[in-house]
Structures are given as C-alpha cells and as structure tokens.
Amino acid sequence: MKVSGFTFIRNAVKFDFPIIEAITSILPVCDEFIVAVGNSDDKTLDLIKSINSEKIKIINTVWNDSLRKGGKVLADETNKAFHAISDDSDWCFYIQGDEVVHEKYLDTVLSEMKKWKDDDSVDGLLFKYKHFYGSYDYVGASYKWYRREIRVIKNNKNFYSYKDAQGFRKYNNKKLNVKLIDAYIYHYGWVKHPKDMLRKRLGTAIFWHPDKWIKENITDKENFDFYKNIDSLEVFKESHPAVMQKRINRKNWKFDYDISFNKSSLKEKVKKIADKLIGWRIGEYKNYKIIK
Numbered sequence: 001m002k003v004s005g006f007t008f009i010r011n012a013v014k015f016d017f018p019i020i021e022a023i024t025s026i027l028p029v030c031d032e033f034i035v036a037v038g039n040s041d042d043k044t045l046d047l048i049k050s051i052n053s054e055k056i057k058i059i060n061t062v063w064n065d066s067l068r069k070g071g072k073v074l075a076d077e078t079n080k081a082f083h084a085i086s087d088d089s090d091w092c093f094y095i096q097g098d099e100v101v102h103e104k105y106l107d108t109v110l111s112e113m114k115k116w117k118d119d120d121s122v123d124g125l126l127f128k129y130k131h132f133y134g135s136y137d138y139v140g141a142s143y144k145w146y147r148r149e150i151r152v153i154k155n156n157k158n159f160y161s162y163k164d165a166q167g168f169r170k171y172n173n174k175k176l177n178v179k180l181i182d183a184y185i186y187h188y189g190w191v192k193h194p195k196d197m198l199r200k201r202l203g204t205a206i207f208w209h210p211d212k213w214i215k216e217n218i219t220d221k222e223n224f225d226f227y228k229n230i231d232s233l234e235v236f237k238e239s240h241p242a243v244m245q246k247r248i249n250r251k252n253w254k255f256d257y258d259i260s261f262n263k264s265s266l267k268e269k270v271k272k273i274a275d276k277l278i279g280w281r282i283g284e285y286k287n288y289k290i291i292k
Helices: 020-029 044-049 069-083 105-118 194-207 211-217 242-249 266-278
Strands: 005-010 032-038 056-061 091-092 124-133 138-140 148-154 159-163 167-170 177-190 233-235
Touching: 005 020, 020 032, 020 044, 020 105, 020 211, 020 242, 032 044, 032 069, 044 167, 056 069, 056 194, 069 159, 069 194, 105 124, 105 148, 105 177, 148 167, 148 177, 194 211
Parallel strands: 005 032, 005 091, 032 056, 124 177
Antiparallel strands: 091 148, 124 138, 124 148, 138 233, 159 167
16 A cells, blocks of 8 residues: 655745644655645745655645635645655545644554555545644634544545645545544644734735735734634643644743633534534535545
8 A cells, every 4th residue: 555645835934834743744654745845935945855754755836826716726736746646656645734643643544544445435534623723722612613624535636626725526526435534633723923823814815815805804913813702712631743842842922711711602502502412513514425
C-alpha cells in the first residue's frame, strides 16, 4: 500500500501557519508528500525546504487571485497538489496548513486504509474535528463548527477539491462515499493573539470576499477582536499532538473564558436535543455520504 500526503501553502511565515506541524504530523504514514508552494511574500519556500525528509516533493505554483468568490482559489491549489501525486499511490492524505493529526490516531488511519484499500465502494475516509478557539485550552462547542470532513481519498483523479477546499467531490458533482473513522483533525486556525488574527484575516479575506465587504466588515485595526462574540466553548483536557508542543510553549497571549457564560439560541438548543435523542443534527451540512 502506498500513501501520498498533499497540501498547499502560501505566506506561511507572514501569517504564522503551523504548516511544518501539519506536514510532519502525518508524514510518518506517507511514502511521499506533495507540497504546492504558492508565490509568497516571505520565505515560505525555504521553510518547506527545511523539512528534513526525502518524502517531500515541492511544486511551485502561482495563485489565480481572480478566483476570489467563495475561496475557490484554495480548491484550485489543492487540485494542483492532488494531480501531482504519483499514479501508483493507493491513498491520498490531505492536510491543510492549520490542521494537525495527533500521533495517537496514525495507527487507526493506517488500519482503515488497509481495510478499505481494495473496496471500490469506498472513496475516502471521514475524520472528526476539534476546532480550537481563542487559545489551545478551548474548543468550539456550538453547532456552527463543522464536525466532520474528508481528509483521505482514493487516488482517483476524477475526484476534485470542492468549493473552498473544505472537502471533495467526484465527477458530475457527486458526493464521495466514505467511512467514518475514529480519528480527529485538530484545527488550529483560531488560536492566535487577536492582533495576529487580525493580520491574518486582513491578508486572507481576499480569497472569500470583495474589497467592499472587507472595508465594511474588518475596519478597526486597533480594537478588532475575533474572540468577543463567543457562543459556546469547552475546556480541552487532553494532550495536543507532540509536533505542536514547541509552538504551544511559546504562545504570547493569555486567553481565559468562563464556560458558565456559554449561551445557546433556541435553535441551537433544539438541535442539541435532537442530536442527543436520535443522533441527528438538524440542518447539518454534509459534503459526503457515510456508508456502513
């Protein structure tokens, strides 16, 4: 069985993406790793080259900055990396620049890959998610966070990255048939110092929104606070991936939140009741089909 990892990145140094942690977290289960390095304003290329592994294969890309609606350029870059994967690979393990897999899940991922490798009814593997928010000590607990997404797919070049690269589809816009596995993606996209979050937001909002929207919605550069409208968080009491420890140890801000202040709308409460009673999340977006 051959496994290829793949990702894309641009301006990782400028916006402090944990891309090294992302790549190295799944590198042990990969036979090769394709990194699409976009035209950057910093030393992102040097950063990726610093990874001491012969598995790393870099392709240099130029982002189409005109693909601004709905984050389409992110899917475009994902597809470039995907199509650079060797033809003889069986599985393709996708990771984004702010996602990390805990080492405790790698054996599970490998086992599931081996189990379903020759089953043509299975297109990919579906992961659960933990979305860290504010700091490394809290995770989002409301239903606004997506709880699952595809991160491992068969090496079928009829598959493609969908919308803003959150998931994948196949020809004729059909959803992939996937197996839900007992493994998590740790999403660290919302754990920076508020000022750093603002800088990142201003630099990346152009991939989703027109200039007018950015000007109207991200205006106060001094006092803009991404963490003021919290609805519901939970304290994270487990361990973080080993590759994240150095980054966590050098964090430069303090974030405290009293979870007794959590609030839920009536709609959110109804969803939680339905989920608890019948295991169904009302209105949940599912870019996949789970097969038993």
